[in-house]
Amino acid sequence: MDDIIITLSTPEAIIFRDYQKYHDVFVMLQKQGVFDINFGKCTINFANGMVQSVSKEEVIYRKT
Numbered sequence: 001m002d003d004i005i006i007t008l009s010t011p012e013a014i015i016f017r018d019y020q021k022y023h024d025v026f027v028m029l030q031k032q033g034v035f036d037i038n039f040g041k042c043t044i045n046f047a048n049g050m051v052q053s054v055s056k057e058e059v060i061y062r063k064t
Helices: 010-021 023-031
Strands: 040-047 050-058
Touching: 010 023, 023 050
Parallel strands: none
Antiparallel strands: 040 050
């Protein structure tokens, strides 16, 4: 596997570092569809810094 060199500004590097720190949680949330909610909410419950459960609530009818 080849290495790839990237150049980031300081703010971009901080964002990248934080994303890498929480990458596993992000992937789990993505697999659970929390970023695909059109009208609703997601509640993430933590214990000792670990995700314990994820609840997703979606609106199934909305009068426009």
